[in-house]
Amino acid sequence: MPATERFTTTGKPIRHDSAHLHVTGKAHYTDDIPLPANTLHIAFGTSRIAHGHIAALDLSAVVSAPGVVRVFTAADVPGDNNYSPAHDDPIFADDLVQYIGQPIFAVAATSYEAARRAAQRAGIDYSPLPAILDIRSALVAESYVLPSKTLRRGNPEQALAQAERRLQGSIEMGGQDHFYLEGQVAVAIPQDHGGVLVHSSTQHPSEIQHMVGRALGKQAHDVVIQCRRMGGGFGGKESQPALFACAAAIVATATGRPAKLRIDRDTDMIMTGKRHDFLAEYDVGFDANGRIQALDLMLASRCGYSADLSAPVNDRAMFHADNAYYLEHVNIVSHRCKTHTVSNTAFRGFGGPQGMMAIEAVIDDIARHLGKDPLTVRRLNYYGIDERNVTPYGMPIEDNILNLITDQLVSSSDYLARRQAIAKFNAQSPVVKRGIALTPLKFGISFTATQFNQAGALIHVYTDGTILLNHGGTEMGQGLFTKVAQVVASEFGLPLAKVRVSATDTSKVPNTSATAASSGSDLNGKAAQAAAVAIRERLIAFASDYYNVPADAVCFHDGNVTIGRQTISFTELVQQAYHARISLSSTGYYRTPKIHYDQTTLTGRPFLYFAYGAAVTEVAIDTLTGEHRMLRVDVLHDVGQSINPALDIGQIEGGFLQGAGWLTCEELWWDSKGELKTHAPSTYKIPAIGDWPSDARIRLLQDSPNRENTIFRSKAVGEPPFMLAYSVFYALRDAVGAAAGPAAATALQAPATPEAVLRALMACETSAEPGEAAEVAV
Amino acid sequence: MATPNHTVRFVLDEEIVTVRNIEPTTTLLQYLRQSLGRTGTKEGCAEGDCGACTVVVGELDGDRIDYQAVNACIRFLPTLDGKEVVTVESLAEGEALHPVQQAMVDKHGSQCGFCTPGFVMSLLDVYLKHEQITAAAITEHLSGNLCRCTGYRPIIDAGRGLAAYPDPPRWHRAEPHNPARIQRLRSIRPRRGGAKRRVLCPDLTGCARHNLCG
Numbered sequence: 007m008p009a010t011e012r013f014t015t016t017g018k019p020i021r022h023d024s025a026h027l028h029v030t031g032k033a034h035y036t037d038d039i040p041l042p043a044n045t046l047h048i049a050f051g052t053s054r055i056a057h058g059h060i061a062a063l064d065l066s067a068v069v070s071a072p073g074v075v076r077v078f079t080a081a082d083v084p085g086d087n088n089y090s091p092a093h094d095d096p097i098f099a100d101d102l103v104q105y106i107g108q109p110i111f112a113v114a115a116t117s118y119e120a121a122r123r124a125a126q127r128a129g130i131d132y133s134p135l136p137a138i139l140d141i142r143s144a145l146v147a148e149s150y151v152l153p154s155k156t157l158r159r160g161n162p163e164q165a166l167a168q169a170e171r172r173l174q175g176s177i178e179m180g181g182q183d184h185f186y187l188e189g190q191v192a193v194a195i196p197q198d199h200g201g202v203l204v205h206s207s208t209q210h211p212s213e214i215q216h217m218v219g220r221a222l223g224k225q226a227h228d229v230v231i232q233c234r235r236m237g238g239g240f241g242g243k244e245s246q247p248a249l250f251a252c253a254a255a256i257v258a259t260a261t262g263r264p265a266k267l268r269i270d271r272d273t274d275m276i277m278t279g280k281r282h283d284f285l286a287e288y289d290v291g292f293d294a295n296g297r298i299q300a301l302d303l304m305l306a307s308r309c310g311y312s313a314d315l316s317a318p319v320n321d322r323a324m325f326h327a328d329n330a331y332y333l334e335h336v337n338i339v340s341h342r343c344k345t346h347t348v349s350n351t352a353f354r355g356f357g358g359p360q361g362m363m364a365i366e367a368v369i370d371d372i373a374r375h376l377g378k379d380p381l382t383v384r385r386l387n388y389y390g391i392d393e394r395n396v397t398p399y400g401m402p403i404e405d406n407i408l409n410l411i412t413d414q415l416v417s418s419s420d421y422l423a424r425r426q427a428i429a430k431f432n433a434q435s436p437v438v439k440r441g442i443a444l445t446p447l448k449f450g451i452s453f454t455a456t457q458f459n460q461a462g463a464l465i466h467v468y469t470d471g472t473i474l475l476n477h478g479g480t481e482m483g484q485g486l487f488t489k490v491a492q493v494v495a496s497e498f499g500l501p502l503a504k505v506r507v508s509a510t511d512t513s514k515v516p517n518t519s520a521t522a523a524s525s526g527s528d529l530n531g532k533a534a535q536a537a538a539v540a541i542r543e544r545l546i547a548f549a550s551d552y553y554n555v556p557a558d559a560v561c562f563h564d565g566n567v568t569i570g571r572q573t574i575s576f577t578e579l580v581q582q583a584y585h586a587r588i589s590l591s592s593t594g595y596y597r598t599p600k601i602h603y604d605q606t607t608l609t610g611r612p613f614l615y616f617a618y619g620a621a622v623t624e625v626a627i628d629t630l631t632g633e634h635r636m637l638r639v640d641v642l643h644d645v646g647q648s649i650n651p652a653l654d655i656g657q658i659e660g661g662f663l664q665g666a667g668w669l670t671c672e673e674l675w676w677d678s679k680g681e682l683k684t685h686a687p688s689t690y691k692i693p694a695i696g697d698w699p700s701d702a703r704i705r706l707l708q709d710s711p712n713r714e715n716t717i718f719r720s721k722a723v724g725e726p727p728f729m730l731a732y733s734v735f736y737a738l739r740d741a742v743g744a745a746a747g748p749a750a751a752t753a754l755q756a757p758a759t760p761e762a763v764l765r766a767l768m769a770c771e772t773s774a775e776p777g778e779a780a781e782v783a784v
Numbered sequence: 785m786a787t788p789n790h791t792v793r794f795v796l797d798e799e800i801v802t803v804r805n806i807e808p809t810t811t812l813l814q815y816l817r818q819s820l821g822r823t824g825t826k827e828g829c830a831e832g833d834c835g836a837c838t839v840v841v842g843e844l845d846g847d848r849i850d851y852q853a854v855n856a857c858i859r860f861l862p863t864l865d866g867k868e869v870v871t872v873e874s875l876a877e878g879e880a881l882h883p884v885q886q887a888m889v890d891k892h893g894s895q896c897g898f899c900t901p902g903f904v905m906s907l908l909d910v911y912l913k914h915e916q917i918t919a920a921a922i923t924e925h926l927s928g929n930l931c932r933c934t935g936y937r938p939i940i941d942a943g944r945g946l947a948a949y950p951d952p953p954r955w956h957r958a959e960p961h962n963p964a965r966i967q968r969l970r971s972i973r974p975r976r977g978g979a980k981r982r983v984l985c986p987d988l989t990g991c992a993r994h995n996l997c998g
Contacts, residue, residue: 021889028897029885029904031824031872038823185932187828187836187898237826237898238932271829483896483933652892659935660895687833687930695926698936700919 014563015495015502016718019652023488023507024235024481035237036191036207037268045193046075046114048257048267049121051128052277053103053110056137056680057346060101060110064129068113071127073120076261078112083256085223089248091213092313095349097221097252103132104311105348106681107276109249114257114265122270137346139680141285141306144343151309151344152317157324157608159398160335165300169291173375176288177367179360179756181308182281182353182668183684185692186482188237190278191268192250194258201228202255207236208247209480210520215512217248218255229255234509239482240664241352244520245314246278275685279351280674282307282319286364296372296383300335303327303364307357309342310349316342319352321454323361325399325612329729330408330446331365331387332394346680352522354664355725358449363756366445366732370739374748379425380736381444385412388446400609403616405713408446411620411642415444418703419622419640428624432744438626440637441740445732446620450613451524451722452601458519459598459614461529465494465537467590471565471577473498473505478518479530480510484724485653486526492649493531493717497538499562500576515593524617524722527649529596531717537594544590548583600714615714617726618707619643621662623699623733627741629767632760634670634738636699641730643705646712646721658727659704665731667693669756670738742766792861793972795842795868795965796820800972806861813837813856816871824872824901825856828930832858835929838902840909842868842960844969849960853909853925866974868965872901875908875955883949884908887942895933903929907943912957917946 027033051068065077080087080100087096099110110130115121138149166172193205201224208214211231219229231251236243250267257265269277284307291300305323309316320340327338369387373380388408389395395403416422421444428440453459463477475494481487487507495502512518519529542562550557555570567579584590603610622640627633641662645654671691675684684690711719738758743751746767754766792803803815813830816822816839828836832855839856841864842849849868875882881889884907894900903926910917910925922943931939951957959965 019892021892022894022897024897025889025892025894026881028894028900029872029881029888030876031822031901031904033897034823035826035898037827040821185930187826187834187896187930187932189828236896238896240932270827271831271834483894483898485895656892656895656934656938659937660933663935664932686831687829688831692930692932693936694930695936695940696923698940702935702937704937 014499015492016649017647018650020488020492020502020650022485022653023491034234035188036193036205037188039193039205041193041266042264045264045266046116046257046261047118047121048253048265049113049125050109050273050277051111051113051125053099053106053108054130055103055132055134056106056139057104058132058134060099060103060130061133062131063110065111067127067129068124071120071124073115073117074124075114075116078114078256079110082260083221086220089217089221089252090245090312090314094312095314097249104346107348109277112253112257114261118268137680139345139347139676141283141308141343144308144345145306145341149344150342151313152342154342155321155324155340155608157338157398158336162300162302162335162337165335166289166291166302169299170293172289172291173371174289175367175371175752177286177364177755179284179363181283181350181674182672183275183674183690184238184240184242184280184353185690186236186238186240186242189269189271189274190247190250192247192254193264193266194251194254195264196258196262199228200224200259202258203230203232204251204255205232206247206251207243208233208251209236209239209243209482209522210245211480211510211512212516212518213245213520214248214251218251221252222255222259231512232509233480236480236482240354241356241522242278243482244352244522246351272685275690276682277348279310279314279349281353281668282309282316282350282357282360284323284360286367288364288368290368290372292372295386296376296378297386298331298333301333301368302337304339304341305361305364306341306343307360308345308347308350310345310347312349314349315352316350318454319357321357323357324608325450325454326358326361327365328397329362329365330384330389330448331369332389333398336398338398347676354661355728356523358725359665359668359729362447362729363732366736370736371752374743374751381421384446399612401611401613405615407618407644407710408448411618411644411707412444412446415620415622415640415642418642421622424624437629439629439741439745440624440626441737441742441744442622442624443733443736443740444620444622445736447618447726447729449617449726449729451528451615451617452598452613453519453523453525454603454612456601456603459525459529459601460519461533461596462515462518463530463533463537463594464514465534465541465592465594467541467580469581469584471504471575471580473500475505475507475534476511476514477530477534478510478515479526480521482521484526484657485650486521486530488653489527489649490531490534494534494538497535497542498576500565504565524724524726526724527720528716528722529598532596533594535594535717536596537592540592540594541590544588545579545583548586548588549579552582552586615712615721617644617721617723619726619730621730621733623737625734625737625741627738627745627763629745632763632767634763636734638701639699639703641704642707643727643730644707644710644721645723646710646716647719648706649718649720651706654706654723655704657723658730661725661727662730663693663698665728666697666734669731669735670758673757673759738763792865794864794866795968795972797874798968800968803861808860808862810861811857812839812859812861812864812869815861816856822871822873826898826901827857828899830857835902835906836899838905838929840870840905842870842969844966844973847966849965849969851909851912851960853906866969866972868969870908870955872904875904877953882952882955883946884911886949887945888939891938891942891945893934893938893942899929899931903931903939908955910943911946912960915957917943919944
């Protein structure tokens with residue numbers, strides 16, 4: 007008899023564990039936590055120039071403003087004036103300012119409004135220095151925040167020289183603001199031992215704990231970080247929240263009063279890092295069919311003024327510059343540009359989307375150069391199963407399902423017939439042109455920093471048979487708490503209602519990793535499972551002894567436990583075990599097996615496995631305005647054996663549309679002084695309800711459990727679906743190509759705003775061949 | 785600037801709320817969150833573009849009440865004088881959710897949940913106005929609500945499925961004609977064009993009884 011009837015709660019479309027709280031407004035976010043009466047509110051005073059020295063700082067008018075209790079500058083930081091593990095992000099700029107919006111001081115006042123008003127009254131004189139504001143300027147100046155890196159295999163120079171065909175090109179892709187609906191916020195409450203409790207909206211409580219401890223000149227055990235939920239994260243609450251938590255903690259410990267720091271939307275968009283914008287330049291050699299023989303690729307990203315997470319972000323861009331394609335002879339150079347703009351950071355995909363976008367552009371350019379359907383060229387370059395199956399970083403791909411997914415999707419989306427229909431439509435439609443694209447994705451799952459691939463959990467079983475579950479993962483909407491609760495309920499054969507998940511808390515589970523890299527349920531699910539199994543094994547041993555039955559005659563199911571021939575409730579067994587003095591609490595721990603990676607040679611097995619997916623998108627553009635609409639989207643995505651199909655579909659749909667936003671409507675725009683002018687939803691457009699395509703067919707790949715031993719054979723789903731949105735961008739290229747020829751198509755850059763579409767159309771207006779259709783895929 | 789000692793009265797959950805000595809630029813959102821502790825209504829952008837702060841405001845229109853979704857973050861509190869405010873906390877009856885809430889739960893319409901109260905209130909606006917809810921009506925009414933987690937599909941499905949739910953005890957489609965609600969609004973209807981000063985409540989409890997127009 008199995009120890010539990012498995013999958014009683016896993017594999018089902020169970021609702022988000024906070025859904026009732028969300029819809030009634032009862033769900034507490036950090037901004038909703040009731041505050042003690044004497045709480046101080048904090049606002050930052052920030053730099054108005056992109057680069058320069060602070061010549062004079064006059065804060066007398068700030069200090070004397072109504073409601074102000076105290077003003078804090080770099081001199082008031084008791085410990086380390088820094089909030090980043092890379093140690094180059096000052097909490098308060100002391101002398102040098104390096105971007106517009108960089109914090110210089112903080113005001114603590116009796117109200118939020120008073121603090122904000124007072125912060126505006128500072129008199130700051132600057133001695134400006136020349137500012138580098140974009141990637142191209144940084145490349146010219148060789149302004150780098152980190153050393154450049156190279157990943158190479160084979161002999162790309164020789165293979166390029168001998169290639170049948172050769173093409174050079176480039177693609178630019180913009181950055182992206184996270185636009186989590188809940189902005190950055192922290193509440194710090196001083197503790198009687200001199201330490202502090204910080205409620206922080208963060209994906210990385212342990213790192214915040216360390217940063218706060220160092221800023222205060224205290225130890226990790228003096229600081230507790232709690233986070234019940236975030237109102238969205240997307241990577242923007244991995245490293246960024248430390249600034250707000252540190253400042254709040256400094257104010258709280260200095261004044262002995264609770265301190266809250268919540269920034270408004272505009273400040274958030276100006277002050278916090280975003281997705282790195284990238285420039286990719288390539289030189290590719292290929293045969294007459296479009297199979298790549300050699301690739302020389304340069305990736306340059308705007309990191310902003312400091313390193314933050316730019317090293318692993320750019321590493322991941324390099325690791326994903328193959329996407330689904332075998333690159334035998336390849337040279338990838340990665341420049342990490344230093345600019346005097348906000349320090350860019352983690353964002354869903356973590357550099358992967360930018361690296362993959364580069365190779366997709368190469369493939370698309372080759373196809374349009376050869377006059378072939380890009381899908382034909384894509385498939386010709388797919389990784390093989392038994393050969394052509396090793397990545398540029400030396401990892402053999404053992405779980406390749408690219409062709410399985412593509413075959414199913416080509417068929418279910420009716421791709422071939424629709425491509426012909428689109429050609430026919432375009433031939434008789436002079437203004438509106440349609441385009442279609444199928445793009446694949448392969449995304450490596452694990453932190454490339456191997457040490458982060460570990461997790462802990464803590465489970466208490468109470469004597470009334472209920473369970474309190476805690477783990478190191480954070481809930482930002484992805485449904486992690488729900489999935490891990492499903493895992494634990496399954497291991498005990500209990501209904502889900504018996505399991506409650508409590509807020510992430512550094513004093514419960516220590517030394518946790520960020521909830522990032524899509525790894526939340528892989529890591530925390532396994533850790534929680536280990537804790538549950540430990541308790542269950544104790545209960546089995548007890549029952550076996552107490553009832554005198556063999557251990558394999560004890561089975562947990564439906565809230566009951568069958569022991570030999572009798573069945574008792576789970577609660578009854580728990581109470582018997584308690585009276586027999588059996589421990590009903592356990593930690594659980596997990597570390598990802600198999601992975602290793604050499605930082606110097608950039609080779610190894612950085613990933614346990616890959617997640618796959620593909621999408622077909624059909625678009626229509628208006629060639630007079632550059633506007634577009636998505637007409638239909640078909641997605642087939644691999645989540646292994648889904649723990650919760652409803653949550654997984656939610657991640658896929660949301661990731662797809664967020665990716666479509668990155669590649670179409672979300673445009674960050676800085677003026678010539680380095681001031682971000684798109685710092686609110688009025689000027690920065692994320693997808694709205696009307697942008698969801700009316701015909702969307704989103705499916706999970708069936709019967710495809712993870713080949714690796716992950717939690718219930720599921721696969722990570724947080725980031726990979728973001729890259730399904732390439733199909734939108736390359737369908738737009740297809741439509742532009744139909745209107746104005748292949749050179750116009752390849753001129754389209756991201757984001758493909760209406761202006762960008764018009765620019766591409768006008769770049770090559772004379773080469774227009776209406777109704778032109780690419781060769782059909784086979 | 786309005787005179788600070790004027791009184792503002794509005795209906796919230798069948799009670800008349802009386803506000804005195806308020807900064808005229810205080811927003812409805814600030815008042816709900818900071819003064820009343822109703823934190824279900826969220827601040828997302830504070831400029832009326834993201835919809836996280838959406839509430840429904842009712843105004844007498846002849847013999848019915850006209851309910852409209854508004855952004856509480858850019859609505860100054862004094863403009864609510866004589867009106868009714870409905871927030872996300874107003875809808876459920878005990879544990880029983882309103883159809884617009886239940887549909888969001890059933891269709892997995894919330895992920896992080898921060899935009900959800902705003903969507904719920906915009907859906908209430910659609911619900912009160914339409915018997916049969918089309919996809920076009922949903923897109924129109926929810927175009928001012930941003931969600932960064934979902935692809936909106938489950939929210940559209942929630943809206944389209946509203947007809948399948950039985951009438952709720954509160955905030956059903958007949959509410960705009962509810963005599964008690966209309967009577968309550970009439971009782972606090974502000975005098976128009978008059979130069980008369982209001983008599984302030986002699987105690988500080990904000991009771992409706994004393995807040996009569998003089």
